[in-house]
Amino acid sequence: MGIWIIAGVTFREAARKKMLWMALAAGVAFLILFGTGLHFQAKDFAAHGMSPVLRREISFAMLTMGLYAVDLLAVLMTILTSVDTLSGEIASGTIQAVATKPVPRWQVLGGKWFGFLGMLTAFIAIMVGGVNAVTYVMAGVTARHLVRGFLLMWMESVVLLSITFAFGTYFSTLTSGVLALGLHGLAFLGGWIEQFGALTQTQRAVNVGVIASVLMPSEALWRRAAFEMQSPLANAMRISPFSTLSVPSMAMVFYAALYLAISLLIAIRRFSQRDL
């Protein structure tokens, strides 16, 4: 079936991007740095006879910090690698040789989407797995709900992939990239406004954050992922800088799934009806 042939070649195309390998190299460098930091901390903990509870909480905070860095890398990777796959190939005419084959256009777009999905899934799995493995080896700690957290971070990436695809069927590569990054920036800012709102108990500020999450639920998914992964104590104390005074509800997760599906449908509809 055409969709899987296109998915296969897109995966290979995506996996050949220098950006991916640079991001992986940056990820490995980050893991080494992260591991070294954890190693010295663990030594210090032992030397100072720090209480196991505090030691565990600090290790959890380090883990969340590491995952936060992975999340940022994944967001950038998602948008920057996929942004030119539609608009770029339409502009260069590369798409013409494929779009005239007996493969419906929805399968051409779907194949590309699955190709990037495969590449990004592998990237996020390696990085999330790597951070957890390093933390486990150095400090004996892994994420509280690792799979749930991974799935939420993965979903954040898929939401961004789908909206980037949708933009790519309407706009040039540059415009699509600016729009996708801009929307995520909006969500990021909204997330912080929401947290400060929660801290100062300012409901209207919290509402601003919620509206930002409705416009782009990516950051909300990260905050939910952080909530799932970090220690119960940190969640109870609500003091971690990487999450999460105001935890996005499961309704927001379902909304993100709907957002993802609608973005993809818009992309398919537009791609099927536009001139190539």
Add this chain to the structure above:
Amino acid sequence: MSRASDLAIRARGLRKVFSGKVAVRNLTLDVPRGEVFGFLGPNGAGKSTSVKMLLGLIFPTSGEAEILGCPAGDVKTRSKVGFLPEHFRFYDWLTSAELLKLHGRLYGMSHALLRERVPALLDVVGLTPHRDKRLHDFSKGMLQRIGLAQALLNEPDLIFLDEPTSGLDPFGRRLVRDIIKAQRDRGATVLLNSHLLGEVEITCDRVAFIKDGEVVETRQLNGEDEEQITVSIRAVNVSREVVNGLSQWTPSVRSEGDRLTLTLLSSALLPEVVRYLVAKGADVYEVTPERLSLEERFLEIVGRDGGL
């Protein structure tokens, strides 16, 4: 008039407007199956847009088109259609053999069939020594050749070639001519989009002149038509009266010295004209029919400014 089922391409009033600018005004066209049909026109005449509308890549603003009896863009029909875009390009990390295999699989061809077709086609386009070379090491001409091969993979009934000789050296151009001839012999229909008059003249059965997104004229090129010709006659003892008498066959006669130049609506009229001159006492030394060359007709239609 051909029956719809005999037509490889049938277009009626195709029109395309891009942001208020008319790219194709009114394309009405019938191309019978088995014909090599040329699309001639200056740059910006709407040739590529027309081809893309027929292929379903571009949606017409109005009008309708059928390809091999099905609406343009029909997914199933595409398995019987080949297309070489004007600037063929693809992921340049693929080798030429990999590219053909990939496109063959998109056509739904089996691995067994591809094992047979891919080497054969690489041979046809002269790329066998480069089968494992990646496309980023290909010259423009080699890219055009591999693009041509992918357009022929599925042994299509209808092939669209958009400026196929662009970037090719004389050997490459010869190759394209031979390939088009082989496709015609196989019974395929070829639509050749070109601004190279000589190429069209050699390869096509019929040609459409396009200007401002409209077919201005179609013309048969295989000599079987009955269209107007210009004749140059060298004769002496031709009185003014006899020259005037030629107006029964043509409104256009020019007499200079011993040379008469006249335009006839059909070459079939020529023997009659010669008989008339001889009967009226003229001594005829030379009769040279001069078919208006494609180039002259092209320039006449699109204007000397090249339509710019």
